[in-house]
Amino acid sequence: MTTIRHEFYETDEKLTLSVFDKGADPAQVSVTFRPRSFTYENGDKKLVLEPLKGQIDPEKSDYTVGKVKVEVRLVKVAPGRWSALIGDSPDPLSPFPSSSTTPAVAEARRRHKNWDSVTEAILSSEKNVTSDDDPNAGGDASVNEFFQKLYADADEDTRRAMLKSYQESGGTTLSTNWEEVKKSRVEVKPPEGGEWKKWGV
Structure with missing residues (x-):
């Protein structure tokens, strides 16, 4: 008896097994x-x-005999990854259910969420956040709006502090405290993990 080379890949719902039996006659193959x-x-x-x-669900599982290999599709009863073909892991669904609507299968399906519909529900329930609610909403345009409003409503010292700190730090710091900023040059403070480089260097 010869054991045949085989390999597999899987999704949560199905495991696809390739049995390398070149030139197999479909009439002679028994699965x-x-x-x-x-x-x-x-x-x-x-x-x-x-x-x-x-x-697996024997009723739904099937196979195709090709020229180089036999492709077998094993349909899983409970969604999830096996990461191996064989193993003595406890089987919560034994004995094999006679109907696909048994409580164990229903429970397994209930636990397997449809994440697309969950995401859709969350997104549709969220109201559009304006830049008044959150200065970061809407990307760069809203952030610019926020800073323009802040600058327009600020007094002369605050404006000077904003300009000096922004220019001297290469855009890495924005201060509104003129008393602190006027004392010395504002240092460049790149974000954590970042590195400051002069343009063109």
């Missing part, structure tokens, strides 16, 4: 799906995977 096992036979070549890491 058996069981809740926690899979068997492939072709003449003296055999592949048995048991126990499978998780439970």
